[in-house]
Amino acid sequence: MEVHGLYSRHLPGRRILRVYVPPGYRRAWPRRYPVLYLQDGQKLFGEAGESWCLQQVLDAEIGAGQIVPLIVVGVDHGGGDGERDETRMGEYTPVRDGQYGGGRAASYGQMLVGEILPWVTRQYRVRRGREQTGIGGSSLGALVSLYLGLENRKVFGRVAALSPSLWWGEEWIYRYVEGMGENVAPRPRIWLDMGEREGETHVARAAKLRDRLATAGWKAELELHFHRDAQGEHHEWAWGGRLGEVLRFLFPA
Numbered sequence: 001m002e003v004h005g006l007y008s009r010h011l012p013g014r015r016i017l018r019v020y021v022p023p024g025y026r027r028a029w030p031r032r033y034p035v036l037y038l039q040d041g042q043k044l045f046g047e048a049g050e051s052w053c054l055q056q057v058l059d060a061e062i063g064a065g066q067i068v069p070l071i072v073v074g075v076d077h078g079g080g081d082g083e084r085d086e087t088r089m090g091e092y093t094p095v096r097d098g099q100y101g102g103g104r105a106a107s108y109g110q111m112l113v114g115e116i117l118p119w120v121t122r123q124y125r126v127r128r129g130r131e132q133t134g135i136g137g138s139s140l141g142a143l144v145s146l147y148l149g150l151e152n153r154k155v156f157g158r159v160a161a162l163s164p165s166l167w168w169g170e171e172w173i174y175r176y177v178e179g180m181g182e183n184v185a186p187r188p189r190i191w192l193d194m195g196e197r198e199g200e201t202h203v204a205r206a207a208k209l210r211d212r213l214a215t216a217g218w219k220a221e222l223e224l225h226f227h228r229d230a231q232g233e234h235h236e237w238a239w240g241g242r243l244g245e246v247l248r249f250l251f252p253a
Contacts, residue, residue: 016076022069036134039141041074052240092140136160195232
């Protein structure tokens, strides 16, 4: 895992990027790799139980031949440690919420698509094209990944939405998907999930989004996988625990 800093024209502060490169990357010149951009970079690498244990999962899945070797870029949010940090909520939300504010995801998207993606392409041997480029996250990070993945369908061909905060803005995401109409194209492949220990209401919201996406043209299993994690909680250990399944659907070997 390699750490870099980047300054953006669209959002304040120094942005930290945590980049995982697959085993043998330095010796495999000129091979190029798919790339996955994940939100909440602070929570991807670290101790078991407090992070996704991303490097261990990737090493195991690649080593077992379950997924293609890929580069993963963890993008730190600009706020503090709290899940409902005001800055983090602002960056990860497409619209304002009556209680929590927010609504700066468009600026975050300009930074991610317009600055971070080109920088990574210059610095690392990534494959070009939407089918080789994914975006993902959990909670509000999943919400912004859904929004940016759908808004930039010609950029991102794969989306990972783990326990998305679909309640935000009075369930705004449903209206957004409905506004796209039917037979949307191109359609990114989407992994959508929710842990049953997060509550029946959240599971029902995720199932509702699955149905809205199906109405818009997504084909079950081929382009959209909906997963209910029987033991899943709203926590890093749960997201990391099913990350292998996510990667096998989005980047199968």
